[in-house]
Amino acid sequence: MPDAARRLVPRFWPRSLQGQMLLAIALALMIAQGLSAALMWRMQHERHFAGLVNYAAFSLLGRNPRAPLGPPSPPGPPGEPPEIGFRMPRPLRVQEELRAPQIAGDRRRPEIEHALRQVLEAQGVDAARLFVAERDPARDPVIAAWLATRGFARPPGAPRPQLIIAAIGRADGTWLTARLLAPRTERAMLATLVIQTLFIYLVLVGAVALILRRIARPLKALTAQVEAFARSRAPAGQLAPEGPDDIRGLIVAHNAMERRVGALLDEKDVMLGAIGHDLKTPLAALRVRIEAVEDDIERGRMAAGIEDINRSLDDILSLARVGRPSDPLEPTELSALVADVVGEYEDMGEDVTLGEAERMVMPLRATWLRRALRNLVSNALRYGSRARVSLRREGGEAVLTVEDDGPGIPSHEIARMMEPFTRLEASRNSATGGTGLGLTLARAIADQHGGSLHLANRPAKGGASGETTGLTATLRLPLA
16 A cells, blocks of 8 residues: 555554454444344334324223223232233223323423324314323322332332323313323333344354454465565475465465576576676686786786676676575674774775764674675765765664765666666776666665665755755664
8 A cells, every 4th residue: 555545544444454354344234233223223112102102092082081980900910010001990091180180290292292193183083182291100199009009119220111191181171181101111122222233243243253364364474475585585385275265376376486486596596606607717717817918007907807897797696696695684783893894994094984883783694784885885985085984773773874075966866876787977987986786786785684775965054055065875774
């Protein structure tokens, strides 16, 4: 994923394929289960609502107001869960009252009132004076005593039953009042739906997690294998195909590609070794033969030419082999290595100084890193007449910088200077520009250690815009 796209991804969003798929599926399941639970709750709520309305309408329409009250029905078993009507005696369910039944503390239920009015008017009843409210059963003057004699007891923590008062005013000024005692089913219904939703959610997410783990495990192993191969470290062995058929096919194809690439690299190493041997042998013979040349100037020129060829051949072979080093990483004190290289140039009388150098130990291929540092210092001396070397720690990286006082590199040419056989100086004279492999080899060695090499012009302080006072080569290496 590009860096710009990564910045747009929320921090909580996982980076792995398994994490992203699991989170996406979990969110989708949560939304689907939530909608399903909401629809089921709504359906049950509407069913309960319709039951209240129909029961109230049936009670009001079926009441004979002149019937005697009669004795109350026998109480049911203590603690019996309430239902609509609560097996209340009919005289308690429907009563004729001289005034409106509303008392302080009643909570009007306009939604039930509206639905009940429609039912009553459909039956030809004048429902202009309709009153529907919810009341605490213990505060109702009609059924409070009946509840006490019935021995009703709520389980600990259970909500009170719901008492709905539905009253309709008649033409003679009296009121016909129906009392509906029903359980508060919404809370129990909601708890059941939540438990059911969580159970289904956990089962489905768990099953998906197991499937994704079976897919992701071989992908992680394949990624580690590819990364090891990319870092030029020979893998311990090829991966055994596992997982779904698609993943197994990918691993088989990768194993075949790895064998093919490994064979090509081995063939390249053999070929380069043969080229180096076949070229250096006649060059050594030529070096012996030129000793017979009597002209000292001509003999010196010939010897310098042979030396240039040998140097170029060494650089080419080193660049070819840096991708597959044979020596292992070893704990090395980097500051001591840098001080040794700087000391070599000081012994030769070169203007190389060592600035800040923090002590740090890290796994390195010391021979290769010496080669990279020598190339950077040599470039600084060749183009800037002096070199300043420093070493510091930045976070989890060792930062090695080499500065010179030369003319720098045009900004549009900096990237090109990392390419093989590229020089700013157009001639092929090694005294003025070398072979054009120094920076390329240094960058390859940095890549070999998991680091990077960057070049940047150093702007002049207080000078004209675009004026430079030298070039800074920065080699960054991970400490672990």
